[in-house]
Amino acid sequence: MSGGSVQDGGLPGVAAALELRASHADRDRVVDVLSIAAGDGRLTAEELDERVEAALTARTMGELAVLTADLPAEVGGGAVASGGRAKDVVRIDQEGASTRRGDGWVVPRRMEIRSAWGEVTLDFTQAVITHDTLRIDLDIRGGSLKLLTRPGGVVDTDALVTHYGKIKTRRAGGLDVPVVLRVEVVGELSFGQVVVRAPRRVFGGKLTGV
Structure with a gap:
């Protein structure tokens, strides 16, 4: 070749x-x-x-x-090889349930997340990133959204409206790491939390989101 x-x-x-x-x-x-x-x-x-x-x-x-x-x-799978194509919009609509996107998932341009009394986890550590920006339109009423970032991942929650909610953010890697993916979280958070952090390391160096 x-x-x-x-x-x-x-x-x-x-x-x-x-x-x-x-x-x-x-x-x-x-x-x-x-x-x-x-x-x-x-x-x-x-x-x-x-x-x-x-x-x-x-x-x-x-x-x-x-x-x-x-x-x-x-x-x-586009510029960054993967087993599938990135969708423009991915929707998650749940009540009293748990949803997780883990290894190998293809990050879309936009996500619409509606969750009541449940948990949504988006793990970017082994995700396939084909766009430099992801917009998340969020409507959480009781429950949580967890974003597990990797070096070069930046999460912006400035436009998120909270009602008795909590936002915890921590950038993965140092400030000198080039930005690979910028996640913009907008919408409303009521009686819940948004947690942004790097995955935890356990024995043997393996990454885990638990």
Whole structure:
């Protein structure tokens, strides 16, 4: 496969995302995408072997993205490779329930969250980020929204209206870390809380949101 580069569309957040170090989960997702493409006849056996080897030794998200840049969006998942495409709007509507988005979920442009006496957890540590901004339209009445951030993640709650609610925020990483994703939380919070923090580390260095 000939070398190439991924166009970032001039968005500094996307460019910074492509420079992030890739995890084992990121590499595994790209291998899955390549295997599906080969099964569809889009890649030859030789191309598959070459790209899988490159994926397993990739250091950054940009190096992974190059491997799927010539595949359709529904296969390659866009600029930052994933198993699916980012939706424009994702809605969560629940009452007395718990919802969690964890490893490998694709962050959309906007989320509408309506929750009564329940909990919503959005874990960005292993999420696939294809946009540099996420807007969350929030309506929580009793319960909580938990945002587990990663270095380069910034959460803005200045436009959130609270009624007997609490907001706890803590940025992941130092101030010199490039912004990869800016989350804007707007709407209303009544008798609940919004918690923003990095995931906790437990024995063995594993990250957990518990």
